[in-house]
Amino acid sequence: MQTHEIRERFTNHFVRSGHEAVPSASLILDDPNLLFVNAGMVPFKPYFLGQETPPFANGTATSIQKCVRTLDIDEVGITTRHNTFFQMAGNFSFGQYFKEGAITHAWTLLTGSLAEGGLGLDPERLWVTVYLDDDEAAEIWEKKIGVPAERIQRLGMEDNYWHMGVPGPCGPCSEIYFDRGPAYGKEGGPAVDDNRYMEIWNLVFMEKERGEGTAKGEFEILGDLPKKNIDTGMGVERVACLLQGVENVYETDLLRPVIDTAEKLTGATYGKDNTADIRFRVIADHSRTGMMLILDGVTPGNEGRGYILRRLLRRIIRSARLLGATAETMQQFMNTIMDTMTPSYPEIAENRERILNVATNEEKAFLRTLESGTQLFEQAASSVKQSGSTTVAGDQAFALHDTYGFPIDLTLEMAAESGLEVDIEGFESLMAEQKARAKADNQAKKHGHADLSVYRQWVDEHPTEFLGYEALSSQSKVLGLVRNGESINEAHAGEEVEVILDHTPMYAESGGQLGDRGQLVSGDTLLNINDVQKIGKKLWIHKATVASGGLDLGSEVTVNVDGKWRHGARQAHTATHLIHAALRQVLGPTAVQAGSLNRPGYLRFDFNFTEGLSPAQMEQIELITNQAVDTDWAVNTIETSLEEARKMGAMALFGENYGDSVRVVEIGGPFSMELCGGTHVTHSSQIGPVTLLSEASVGSGVRRIEAYSGMDSFQFLSREAALASGLASSLKTPTVDLPERVRQLTDKLKAAEREIENLHKAQLAANTSKLLDQGVEINGFTVLTIQLPKGTSAGDLRTVATDLRGRLGEREGIVVLAAEDGQGKAPFIIGATKSAIARGVKSGDLVKLLGGYVDGRGGGKPDMAQGSGSKPEGFNAGFEALKSELAQL
Missing domain, CATH: 1.10.490 (Globin-like)
Structure with missing residues (x-):
């Protein structure tokens, strides 16, 4: 049986029993504790914690979730049962059925006949484990399912108590194992040999919430979850291994x-x-x-x-x-x-x-x-x-x-x-x-899960109605006030407070667009709204400062969006869509959005691409973007199903989880069509000019473009024009000839610098022969210890040291040079001839010795090493120490 068929049978089994099929979430979710989704229940965590009400009609769901676990990458391949990526098929109940339901569903699928949609596993080869004191689960397995008592084993916290390794839901679990036969190990069940007995399904009876801790069992149980829930996980790869009759998960049809x-x-x-x-x-x-x-x-x-x-x-x-x-x-x-x-x-x-x-x-x-x-x-x-x-x-x-x-x-x-x-x-x-x-x-x-329970009543009973696509002002009612994580009844002047309204015209930060700014007014009361955020994609939280008066729960208020802020944000957000479309025209379909930020007049756009953009490409992208602005295309929004949006060719963002109903923003027909919940101008010409400021790498395979839009773009271009005009006036050349004039001046400057450098090198070479006379004989070595004049750079030290070492020829010579570079540093260098190295001299060791006297350090090879310190007054003592070291060699 192919793996995709196993997935299909699993989903169909639970859909037939009333579960809602939920698509796999992205491997990347906004969870401060996780780099990647590592368990099938992760996307459902807010429901288990009681932070949000499950949106499933029957309170049950099923999914086949993509998972990645990378804690022990170096161990991959050593065992034959573990993968860094795996597919976790699961069924979930949010307060509907509990232990008996979960056990029955799993057993029916595993042992059901192939003709009836089951997986056809031999029930005589299945073993189960339960938590030490979970008599209820043990009795269900024995009395209701019919598993013999000798094939039911009790294991401790490490094996049969589930949690995610971080604060969150937890509870006892029951695991199902398949006996692969005597050829794979000892008899006695999973408690004896978990190689012969392969775990294929874990049924978690989720009823508690755990706190901070560092290892299994070493954490505090904070209390009961709001409801008893079920979270199960069947390893698709392991079941495929059994049903395909192969030795291990690496030999299945996928790998x-x-x-x-x-x-x-x-x-x-x-x-x-x-x-x-x-x-x-x-x-x-x-x-x-x-x-x-x-x-x-x-x-x-x-x-x-x-x-x-x-x-x-x-x-x-x-x-x-x-x-x-x-x-x-x-x-x-x-x-x-x-x-x-x-x-x-x-x-x-x-x-x-x-x-x-x-x-x-x-x-x-x-x-x-x-x-x-x-x-x-x-x-x-x-x-x-x-x-x-x-x-x-x-x-x-x-x-x-x-x-x-x-x-x-x-x-x-x-x-x-x-x-x-x-x-x-x-x-x-x-x-x-x-x-x-x-x-x-x-x-x-890492941060623990923020306590969002204070918002639960509003998320469930009064999700915010957003009016901001059509209006910049509304008459609203204050449904809630929150300060420092606690619900309050009134707020006073000078206080920071979170305001929850029945409806609002203010956009909450999402999709890269920052939240609106504005004011809340009621009589003599004025609140300045500094930010707007979402809780659970349903509740708008207005973060505000009470500027005057006071605000009571239940008050009727007027909410006003800062029109200038919104206009600038809409310009930047719509410009982002145009730049994305222009990028794909110039670079091809592989240049896709990897993130963005839009605020009034400014945007940054991250995209997947492996090479830096040339000036010509940047110019072309900017030209296409501004041509789209000039064309004055209508900006249309379409509410439709996710499936229909995909058929239309609308682009979706990686890592985003979309509901069944989505909003498509279309500009110029096929020119730009993306799924987006942000606010936009109504015609592309309202964006005003768009100026690309820079393009750079922000990580391997990810580039970033920054740009201005609207008046910010105009003001930038105006300043650039004034700068060019002033420069042209100073250089007494027409603006159009500035590049060539600057090139000429740059060439002259470079030529002058080269001439100065050549003179400097000639001066150093002229002085080198005089320095050679300062050598002293120590233990058969010719040793030069010289502090050059202040202002000598580390590069000059290397030039002189290399020259002196060459002049020593076949002698057993050691050159030690030091200086103050005039910038607060004390560079030094040591070179040794081949014959000195043959006698055991290592410049790297000597540099470390000298560094100790000038509060510095360094390193290098036996023939040449250098370093830098901060106390040049220690050079003389360091020179003497080096001489003593060489005398004893």
Whole structure:
């Protein structure tokens, strides 16, 4: 049975029993505790916590949620049951049925006949576990389902008490296992061998809320959830493994084709060697996870989600190389996994080119890293051999890995080829320190769930009616006042307060557009509204300062949007749509929005693209945008279903979850059509001029354009014109000739600087021969310790040191130069001749010694090393220490 059929049978089973089918949410949700959605229940968390009322008619739902867990990336492939990406099929009850219902639904699907829509598993091979003191669940399994008591096992907190690892819902659970037979391990059930007995379904009886904690069981139970809920998760990949009769999840219809592709590209064979098999499994697993992350809008970067994606893609490349691949492989891997996953995720097809571009560009960048890393390793290996050692130091291996992105696996491999070892303990120690710092930093950035229970009554009973598409003012009623997280009955002058109204003309921040600014008036009472935010997409929170008077609960008020603010915000937001459309005309369909910010007169637009834009491209994008403004297209909004909007060709944003009813903003017919809830001008000409200010990278594969619109654009252009006019007047040249005049002046300046630099070098060379006379003999060495005049730069020190060392020729010479650079720093450099190095001199060691006397540090190679300090008065003492060191060598 193919995986997509398992998904279909699961969904149909629960829809027939009254559950509402809910599409998978994006892997990226706005949750401060999660980089990615890591469990099927995550999109339903507000309902479990009682923050929002479930929008499902029967209070039940079913979904097959995309999930990613990356806590132990380095362990992937070592076991054969775990993936970083997996599909969690689940059914959910929000206060409807509880333990008996959940157990019955699961058992019926698993053991039901194929003809009746079940999965056809043998009930005699199913085992279950329950929490230690969960007598109720145990009795249901035995008395109502008929599972023999000997196949029901009780396990503790670590195994059968579910939570997300962060504050939130929790409760005891019951897990269903399939006995794979004696060939897979010992008898005795999952308590004895969880390899033979494979877990396929976890039924969570969610009834409590947990607080802060760091490990399983080490957290406080805050109390009961508002209702007893059900959250279950069936591992689609594991069930596919059983129904397809394969050994592990890597050999199912979704992942085995990637392994086959890897065999063709590398010449290696899967199934013959455990080390090689792990690498095959890494390629298969990470190809799918990487593809799904890119699909949902993640691009490679150096932090957060982007860093995880980069690690995954680079582990694919590294594993393929270690298996024998010599050419680029990413395109073939991505094409293969997209072919296997498209039946379940049709949206892959329309994003195929973009996914390939992101993945293959990362491969090209990493291959360049490998090339430069190889050169750095060869330098390190040469230095090790020259010193007489056979071990590459742990800190060198760590620097290659951490600073240059060179994998430790390749360092070990190349070291072995060079007859060297690597101080792996030192490397692992530094890695452990880095992980500890990262973990502490990550923990510091986490925030517990904000307590939104104070807003619950209004979310459920009085969701805000938004009037702002048609009006800038309204007569409204104050339904709620909140201060410092608590509901209050009145607010007084000078206080900061959150105001909840029955309806409002004020736009709440979303879709990149900032919330409106404005005023709330009632008689002598005036509140300045500084921001508007949403709770649960239903409730508008007006954040305000009471400027005068006081405000009581139930008051009738007039709400006025700042018209100038709204006009500027609408101009910027509509300009963003035009720029997006112009970008796609110039750069192609792979340039898609990755984020935006719109405020009056200004916008920034992030988009997925791997190369910087040329001046000509920027000029073309700006021209197309302003032509769209000049055309005076009508800006139309269409309320329709999500399905119809997609048929119309409307673009949706990655990471956004849309309801069944959506709002399409259409400008110029096919020119621009996007799903958007923001406010816009009614005709494109109302935007006014649009000026592109800059374009730059904000992460790997993500670029950002900044622009002005409306009067801000006009004022910017006016200032630019005045600046050009003033410059033209100063240079006594027509404005149109300014570029050529500036080029001429720049060329003259560069020529003068080169002449000055040549004179300076000549002066340094003339003085070098005099400095050579200051050498003294110490223990057979010719030693020069010289402090050059104040103002000598570090670059000058290197020039003189290199010249002096060359003049020492075959002598055992050491050159030590220092200076004050005139900018608060005290640079120094040490060079040694080949014969001095042969006697054991290492410039890097001597630099460290000297640095200790001037409150500085430095490093380098045996022949040349340099550093910088902050206390030049210590140079003389440092020189004497160096001489003493050399005298004892």
